[in-house]
Amino acid sequence: MTTPPVTPSRVAGRRRSRTSVPLWWRIAGGAILPVALLIVWWVVTALELVPAYRLPSPLAVLNSAGNLPITHDLTRDILISIQRVFIGFGIGAGLGLVVGAIVGLWNTANVLLGPLLSALRAVPSLAWAPLLLLYLGIFEPPKITLVAIGAFFPIFTAVSGALRHVDPHLVEMARAFGLGPVNVLATVRVPAVIPTIISGLRLSLSQAWLFLVAAEIIGASLGLGSLLVDAGTSARVDIMFLAIILLAILGRITDAIVGLAEWLLLKRWG
Secondary structure, three states: OOOOOOOHHHHHHHHHHHHOOOHHHHHHHHHHHHHHHHHHHHHHHHOOOOOOOOOOOHHHHHHHHHOOOOOOOHHHHHHHHHHHHHHHHHHHHHHHHHHHHHHHHOHHHHHHHHHHHHHHHOOOHHHHHHHHHHHHOOOHHHHHHHHHHHHHHHHHHHHHHHHHOOOHHHHHHHHHOOOOHHHHHHHHHHHHHHHHHHHHHHHHHHHHHHHHHHHHHHHOOOOHHHHHHHHHHOOOHHHHHHHHHHHHHHHHHHHHHHHHHHHHHHHHHO
16 A cells, blocks of 8 residues: 655645634634623623713613614624725735735745835835825725725735745755646645635634724725724713624634635545
8 A cells, every 4th residue: 555645735634633723612712802891891881880971881882772873873884894804915926926926936926026025014004094095086996995905915925925935845855756836836835825814814814804994994984994084983881892892803803804715625635
């Protein structure tokens, strides 16, 4: 009986099998702290340890969903924010994957693009907003562009760095067996960096939500970021809590979607 060759993906698969956590414990364990915080929050507000205008009760926050400012509809705000995040994330992460692969695989591109992109990565999100509003107007393009900028840099950094640090011995071994550049990329480089790509995508998605809030705070009349600003203007702390909790829940749901993609990719490449 012949022993199947040891590849980076097989090694990663064996490592995952040793460290995998049961699904039920992931769900139950992940719920412990949120439930505990909810209980503490309810107790503190029930005992009136903190004034209601500073810390509304969980029930008050829930009821605030039916008492929003007249310009807002909660379902519409949620859907608009999700739409902006997914479009911006798709554009930014897609460009980040392509440019990251080019920079990671081609030394000349790394020399030419690396310093510039590293400098742009340090620019705060709010610094882009005035220029985007000036060049792209006040409607959807500047908001989606800002989200795309936020999603671009994490995945670009992850992919370019991971591809540059793939074990050169594995690459040379694949070439010695007669594999061309495309086959080396598909059978050695990509499987070796799949976990890093997934981590980069998750970070890109979280950055997309952060940049979304910045975009909606500055120049939007709809969306959860706009709802947050309007609640602050009218001193509605209950609506502020509602918007923040919804952003956290939506961020967790979208992260779970990327986690499902991770499971599918690792099943394919592992």
